[in-house]
Amino acid sequence: MTTTIRDVAKRARVGLGTVSRVINDSSQVSESTRQRVLNAIAELNFVPNPTARRLSLGKTLTIAVIVPWFTRPAEVERLRGVENTLAESQYDLVLYNVETPAKRDTYFSDVPRRENTDGVMIISLSPRDDDVERLANSNVPIVLVDANHPSLTSLNRVIVDDVAGGYIATQHLIELGHRHIGYISDLLETPFNFTSSRDRLQGYRKALKAAGIPLRVDYHGQGEHGRYEARRLTNEMLQLPDRPTAIFAASDTQALGVLEAAQDQRLRVPEDLSVIGYDDIEISEYIGLTTMRQLLYESGKRGVELLLEVLADPTAPPICEAMPTELILRNTTAAAARTS
Amino acid sequence: MTTTIRDVAKRARVGLGTVSRVINDSSQVSESTRQRVLNAIAELNFVPNPTARRLSLGKTLTIAVIVPWFTRPAEVERLRGVENTLAESQYDLVLYNVETPAKRDTYFSDVPRRENTDGVMIISLSPRDDDVERLANSNVPIVLVDANHPSLTSLNRVIVDDVAGGYIATQHLIELGHRHIGYISDLLETPFNFTSSRDRLQGYRKALKAAGIPLRVDYHGQGEHGRYEARRLTNEMLQLPDRPTAIFAASDTQALGVLEAAQDQRLRVPEDLSVIGYDDIEISEYIGLTTMRQLLYESGKRGVELLLEVLADPTAPPICEAMPTELILRNTTAAAARTS
DNA sequence: CTGTTAGCGCCTTCAT
DNA sequence: ATGAAGGCGCTAACAG
Numbered sequence: 001m002t003t004t005i006r007d008v009a010k011r012a013r014v015g016l017g018t019v020s021r022v023i024n025d026s027s028q029v030s031e032s033t034r035q036r037v038l039n040a041i042a043e044l045n046f047v048p049n050p051t052a053r054r055l056s057l058g059k060t061l062t063i064a065v066i067v068p069w070f071t072r073p074a075e076v077e078r079l080r081g082v083e084n085t086l087a088e089s090q091y092d093l094v095l096y097n098v099e100t101p102a103k104r105d106t107y108f109s110d111v112p113r114r115e116n117t118d119g120v121m122i123i124s125l126s127p128r129d130d131d132v133e134r135l136a137n138s139n140v141p142i143v144l145v146d147a148n149h150p151s152l153t154s155l156n157r158v159i160v161d162d163v164a165g166g167y168i169a170t171q172h173l174i175e176l177g178h179r180h181i182g183y184i185s186d187l188l189e190t191p192f193n194f195t196s197s198r199d200r201l202q203g204y205r206k207a208l209k210a211a212g213i214p215l216r217v218d219y220h221g222q223g224e225h226g227r228y229e230a231r232r233l234t235n236e237m238l239q240l241p242d243r244p245t246a247i248f249a250a251s252d253t254q255a256l257g258v259l260e261a262a263q264d265q266r267l268r269v270p271e272d273l274s275v276i277g278y279d280d281i282e283i284s285e286y287i288g289l290t291t292m293r294q295l296l297y298e299s300g301k302r303g304v305e306l307l308l309e310v311l312a313d314p315t316a317p318p319i320c321e322a323m324p325t326e327l328i329l330r331n332t333t334a335a336a337a338r339t340s
Numbered sequence: 341m342t343t344t345i346r347d348v349a350k351r352a353r354v355g356l357g358t359v360s361r362v363i364n365d366s367s368q369v370s371e372s373t374r375q376r377v378l379n380a381i382a383e384l385n386f387v388p389n390p391t392a393r394r395l396s397l398g399k400t401l402t403i404a405v406i407v408p409w410f411t412r413p414a415e416v417e418r419l420r421g422v423e424n425t426l427a428e429s430q431y432d433l434v435l436y437n438v439e440t441p442a443k444r445d446t447y448f449s450d451v452p453r454r455e456n457t458d459g460v461m462i463i464s465l466s467p468r469d470d471d472v473e474r475l476a477n478s479n480v481p482i483v484l485v486d487a488n489h490p491s492l493t494s495l496n497r498v499i500v501d502d503v504a505g506g507y508i509a510t511q512h513l514i515e516l517g518h519r520h521i522g523y524i525s526d527l528l529e530t531p532f533n534f535t536s537s538r539d540r541l542q543g544y545r546k547a548l549k550a551a552g553i554p555l556r557v558d559y560h561g562q563g564e565h566g567r568y569e570a571r572r573l574t575n576e577m578l579q580l581p582d583r584p585t586a587i588f589a590a591s592d593t594q595a596l597g598v599l600e601a602a603q604d605q606r607l608r609v610p611e612d613l614s615v616i617g618y619d620d621i622e623i624s625e626y627i628g629l630t631t632m633r634q635l636l637y638e639s640g641k642r643g644v645e646l647l648l649e650v651l652a653d654p655t656a657p658p659i660c661e662a663m664p665t666e667l668i669l670r671n672t673t674a675a676a677a678r679t680s
Numbered sequence: 681c682t683g684t685t686a687g688c689g690c691c692t693t694c695a696t
Numbered sequence: 697a698t699g700a701a702g703g704c705g706c707t708a709a710c711a712g
Binding site for chain 2 (some may be wrong): 047051052054076094256283
């Protein structure tokens with residue numbers, strides 16, 4: 001049926017072991033037999049069965065990536081960094097997409113097992129307290145990208161300082177003279193335990209406080225991630241008697257919704273309303289959206305690199321690496337009109 | 341170390357075979373021993389080793405997806421259909437991303453082997469003549485999505501009639517009174533063997549011919565896929581003494597570049613220039629781009645369904661299914677100004 | 681240097 | 697109904 005190492009051995013008139021050695025070009029095999037084996041391999045068009053290798057090696061030669069909504073632009077970009085970096089390695093990429101809380105929990109508990117995978121990368125899903133123990137004690141290396149938990153110092157992490165990002169974004173609006181600044185974000189509390197909207201809110205608050213601007217609850221709209229919901233929330237907010245003159249959106253996708261709402265309300269951007277997003281996804285440049293840039297691709301790349309390092313040397317101490325964030329000025333923010 | 345079927349057997353005081361039977365809840369095991377085994381499994385927190393199962397079963401429980409630039413919006417959307425459908429099955433999704441001709445060739449020849457995967461899905465990469473034999477003779481089921489080859493009738497395929505799509509798009513512009521219609525596309529000949537730009541060009545030509553409009557080579561700009569290149573090509577085309585009054589872009593992403601070029605040239609859309617794209621990716625609605633909608637998500641979904649069907653019943657006859665295409669009218673096309 | 685042997689963990693006959 | 701044994705294809709340790 002399928003040609004095995006045994007067929008090759010027979011054809012090359014050597015023992016199995018020798019063939020295996022040639023395949024793993026490890027030990028010293030005499031050049032002559034080595035050639036004989038290589039010939040046999042070529043002639044039979046032989047390819048070692050990966051499953052058998054895995055079983056024998058006790059490794060899966062696989063990296064599992066758990067990611068929420070892998071189709072969202074920011075996650076896609078992270079994944080691209082992951083894929084490109086992993087492609088050069090011997091590891092296959094197995095994708096676990098999370099779109100429901102149930103999936104999250106299933107994957108969190110089932111995927112990180114040595115029998116399943118050699119390493120797991122968790123993107124944008126911060127562990128909850130009840131996940132910590134299991135993850136910390138997992139027998140497979142785990143790296144967190146854009147996710148974190150205070151007690152998980154034993155894991156490699158690539159994080160983004162969203163508090164700082166939120167601060168800078170808000171600060172930018174404040175410097176432009178805005179004092180009525182709205183914030184449109186995801187739901188703060190969900191079973192997924194996304195932390196970015198929360199952290200950015202924290203930064204937003206700190207910036208307001210530092211500027212002596214009172215916090216207004218009606219200036220915070222939270223809802224399902226996405227353009228449509230952001231548009232709805234913003235439309236509501238813009239109809240407040242004392243509407244914001246600037247809005248900070250927790251993602252560029254949501255910023256698009258904010259821009260749509262501005263149009264709905266016949267407000268010019270940035271003259272009547274300043275808008276700043278977060279992520280700097282590809283379309284943002286096209287739109288001319290002012291935003292906070294994250295190094296999305298890089299974060300995925302670094303995550304894989306860290307994972308590969310642990311795989312190569314399990315004794316390597318865990319690292320927590322922070323990715324920088326950067327304000328990208330474009331055309332959707334401007335000085336506030338004279339305050340009424 | 342890791343707990344195996346043997347530990348369970350010992351604890352439950354049964355033979356290995358019985359444990360295996362319980363796991364695969366197949367044969368009839370007496371309810372009492374069955375419970376004993378289940379208890380032991382629970383107590384030991386036992387999970388069968390997938391690699392061992394695979395080797396024993398001779399299956400990989402894996403579906404390989406070969407896709408070019410999986411970060412492009414259209415491919416992402418197809419992948420979403422794939423992932424969502426596959427998630428409910430027992431199969432894992434292994435991603436092979438193609439960004440270079442070399443990768444394409446490597447994956448085309450290495451991935452479709454029974455030892456590697458139980459089924460492969462090839463997206464948007466049409467086989468070349470020299471691929472046909474290998475793919476047709478592969479010992480693993482293959483399904484083509486948005487890809488095709490006349491001699492591969494033995495494979496399941498989900499195709500899009502790009503000739504028709506190109507025709508409809510062009511026809512739409514013609515009906516609006518345009519007679520100077522440009523076409524911006526990918527490079528027609530690349531080692532990837534993408535066929536969409538070629539097929540849409542064919543539809544474009546047919547439509548022109550049917551309307552008695554002469555074909556002008558300087559109205560066709562081809563270059564690397566992407567906004568930037570499309571913008572450059574369009575800028576060139578718009579500086580022709582007899583510039584087009586309408587442009588058909590082979591993808592929405594490229595249509596964005598066309599829109600940018602229009603801005604560069606101080607042309608209003610749609611008053612001075614009509615633009616139609618292809619795909620109807622998410623951002624198109626935001627932009628208000630007139631475009632040809634493809635059922636991207638559905639195509640991925642159907643592809644997986646076909647694959648799962650063959651996997652369940654290898655004797656099922658291969659199907660070639662065409663996905664419909666639809667003209668989505670928005671705000672970037674309008675009646676031509678009086679022709680000069 | 682190279683052939684032989686013993687597993688890796690599970691599934692599946694084959695007897696009982 | 698259930699235990700025992702053989703094998704999936706490969707790697708690695710052990711002799712020579």
